[in-house]
Amino acid sequence: MSTPDDDLARRLRARADAEAPAMSVDLAAVVRGGRRRRLARGGAALAVTALAVAGAWSGVRALDTAPHELQPAGTSSPAPTLTEADLHAEVDPVAGTITFPLARYDLTEDEWAVVGRARAWEMKRCAEVEVGREIAWETAVPGDPHSDRTFGVWDLGEAQEYGYAVPPEGGRPAGAVDADVPQTVWEACGKSAAVRAMSPEVDGSDELAAALGTAWEAAQASEATRAAVADWTACLAEHGLEPAGGDSGYTVAGASLSRWDRDSVALAVTDVQCKTAVDFVQRMADARAAAQAPVLVTFRDELEARLAHQRAAVAEAEAYLAAHPEIP
Numbered sequence: 230m231s232t233p234d235d236d237l238a239r240r241l242r243a244r245a246d247a248e249a250p251a252m253s254v255d256l257a258a259v260v261r262g263g264r265r266r267r268l269a270r271g272g273a274a275l276a277v278t279a280l281a282v283a284g285a286w287s288g289v290r291a292l293d294t295a296p297h298e299l300q301p302a303g304t305s306s307p308a309p310t311l312t313e314a315d316l317h318a319e320v321d322p323v324a325g326t327i328t329f330p331l332a333r334y335d336l337t338e339d340e341w342a343v344v345g346r347a348r349a350w351e352m353k354r355c356a357e358v359e360v361g362r363e364i365a366w367e368t369a370v371p372g373d374p375h376s377d378r379t380f381g382v383w384d385l386g387e388a389q390e391y392g393y394a395v396p397p398e399g400g401r402p403a404g405a406v407d408a409d410v411p412q413t414v415w416e417a418c419g420k421s422a423a424v425r426a427m428s429p430e431v432d433g434s435d436e437l438a439a440a441l442g443t444a445w446e447a448a449q450a451s452e453a454t455r456a457a458v459a460d461w462t463a464c465l466a467e468h469g470l471e472p473a474g475g476d477s478g479y480t481v482a483g484a485s486l487s488r489w490d491r492d493s494v495a496l497a498v499t500d501v502q503c504k505t506a507v508d509f510v511q512r513m514a515d516a517r518a519a520a521q522a523p524v525l526v527t528f529r530d531e532l533e534a535r536l537a538h539q540r541a542a543v544a545e546a547e548a549y550l551a552a553h554p555e556i557p
Contacts (some may be wrong), residue, residue, distance in 0.1 A: 315522040318514035325376025325384050327514050330525055334532040336429060340543045342369075346403050347546035348427050350556050353405035355418035364407045368557045372400020380513045381479030381500065388501045392494035393486050403557070427546040429539035437531060440524045448520035457512035464503035470496065479509075 319328040336344070346369070357364050375396040376384040387396055418424060448454055462472055465481060473482045481500045484493040504510060525532065550556060 315525060316515070316519045318511070318518040320511045320514055322384070325374075325387075327377045327379055327510065329514070329518050329521060331521060334525075334536050336536075336539050336543060340539075341429075342402075343550065344427055344429055344543055344546045346556065347549040348424050349402070349404040350553060351421070351423050351427070351549065352415065352418045355421055355424070356405065356407075356410050356414050359414045359418070360410055364405045364410065366557060367401065367404060367406050369403040370400045372398040374398050378478070380510050381504070382497050383501055383504050383510045385498065385501050385505075388497035389494065391488040392490060392497040393480055393484050394488035423549075427542050427549060429542040431535050431538050433535065434528075434531060437524070437528045440528065441521070444520040444524050445517070448517040451516050451520065453516035453519070454513060457507065457509055457516070460507040461503055461509045464506055465500070468499050468503070470499060479504075 315330050318330070320326075321328075350366075353364050353366060373396075375398060376382075376387055378395070382388050382393055390396070458472075461479075465471055471482050473480045473484065479500075481496045484490075484496045484500075487493060
């Protein structure tokens with residue numbers, strides 16, 4: 230499941246943050262066998278986007294305004310109609326996933342896996358030509374992703390075993406393995422025409438990144454969020470506990486991140502029980518989805534164009550894999 234650095238909003242903000250081209254960064258990560266970000270969760274950690282940017286919505290400043298009444302700043306026409314699906318997140322307690330409406334504008338887990346496998350093999354072939362020898366290949370090993378921690382710990386099984394610690398995921402993606410190949414070789418291969426054609430990464434506009442950041446601020450300050458936090462806090466108080474507050478996320482004060490700290494494990498269990506009792510995660514996720522919804526309407530053309538680019542890269546990757554049945 231996704232973590233705070235694994236979200237669509239961060240990638241959309243790539244230009245504003247002046248990062249290296251997303252393609253080369255991603256490909257280097259593929260080669261190193263790093264864990265691919267799990268964007269299918271739909272930007273589960275929107276908080277990392279530009280929280281200090283100027284508001285892109287005139288209605289967002291009225292934090293309790295109904296999402297469907299919001300419209301882009303500087304316009305006088307009625308806001309576009311939002312669908313019910315735009316206003317709610319999908320929360321799956323069994324899988325431990327939180328899927329926001331923004332996810333419909335990104336590739337699925339399976340599509341990202343197709344792209345990763347095809348690009349990694351092409352980079353292996355390219356690097357072998359550069360270094361003049363064969364490079365080892367590791368097949369993928371499935372992992373066991375932990376639950377989405379956007380709103381803190383909420384999986385009872387994880388809380389009972391790990392407390393607030395993050396469970397190990399294990400597994401590994403398929404990819405070339407050779408520590409002696411210079412990084413410059415991998416970087417050069419990542420810029421090849423064949424690899425670029427299979428690269429879905431694309432920067433989002435500064436305006437979209439700013440709007441997403443403003444939407445996150447609106448969600449955090451909304452009545453729906455305040456009510457959910459108040460109910461969770463009241464439940465904790467019944468057990469003599471209180472939220473940690475500050476930058477600690479939605480955790481209980483006094484808890485540590487050690488899975489071996491049994492007191493913290495007990496705190497995490499009570500935390501989860503309270504979140505379940507007040508339907509905390511669904512309410513918090515819906516508040517964020519509702520604040521995000523007007524952004525999806527206003528920037529729909531950009532998001533759809535971005536997705537079309539991504540799908541074209543997936544088609545290239547699928548054709549590549551079909552042409553190379555030798556790939557393990």
